Amino acid sequence: MPFLHVTTRIEGVKHDGLLSEKGGRGFPTLMFLDAEGSILAQQEDRAVTGFETTLENVKTYLDLKTRQAKGEKGLELPLFMAELKLGLMSYQDAKSKAETFQKLSEAEKAQIAEALFDLEVRQLMDAFNPRSEEGKAAAAKLVEYAQAGKQPSPALRLNYWGLLSYIATEVNKDPDLLEKCLTNLRALPESKDFEEQLQQMEQKLQEMRKGEP
Structure with a gap:
């Protein structure tokens, strides 16, 4: 309803x-x-x-x-996958539960890995706070994943790269990370809906590059 x-x-x-x-x-x-x-x-x-x-x-x-x-x-695995997709458990609980499933196909392993990564990313984004140690650790982990070329499933990518662009600009002052964020944000199908913000980010990137030694 x-x-x-x-x-x-x-x-x-x-x-x-x-x-x-x-x-x-x-x-x-x-x-x-x-x-x-x-x-x-x-x-x-x-x-x-x-x-x-x-x-x-x-x-x-x-x-x-x-x-x-x-x-x-026989519904344990599909129910677990459904709970993962909806984020109905913590990352640590989901990771522990995933280890209890035996004889998974390669496709099932890949699906669980993707869903677990999405869940971890959600948890890290929720935890981000530049004024707390936990929040700083969450930011560092997100940056680590971004620099390794890892990103979540499409539904999370706008929020993922959007938050990382804030971290790059306001927290880490990292033009290389901001450029990576811009590249990935422009690759999103909905990028035309926030073109003005992307142009502002481009301008900020140029300003940051000018300030480099």
Whole structure:
């Protein structure tokens, strides 16, 4: 059932703080909740195809949970994959659980590895804070992955390279990293939607290059 919440900031409005209560940090925010109000997924990218993919992932997860509750066997791996795609567990818990599955095909191993990396990236991006040691460590790990040429699945790439561009510009003052971010952001199908911001980043890169010894 679709539900629209608008934060009014008007005193006395019922449930006006719902967005922050559910962990939302920006406008607009799209979340998928179950009947009890628990978060099943929060939309990463803003493309319609991304919305549809997340909705299908939620439907798959709920279907598997229903079938398992009815006693169907052999659903452990597909249910685990569904939970991974929705980010319903921590990276460490997911990594430990992944090690319990035996006799996986190469395709299944690759799918789990990709989903685990996505989960780790989400966790690192959420942890980023230039004013805390944990946040700085998260930034360092993200930079390490970027410099190694690693990136998450398409739904996360805009947020991934966008955050790294901030780290390159405001935290590390690293023009090489910023250039890598620009290259990858321009490669995104939706790059035309934020061309103005990319041009501003290009200008910032030129300024940083001029300041190099």
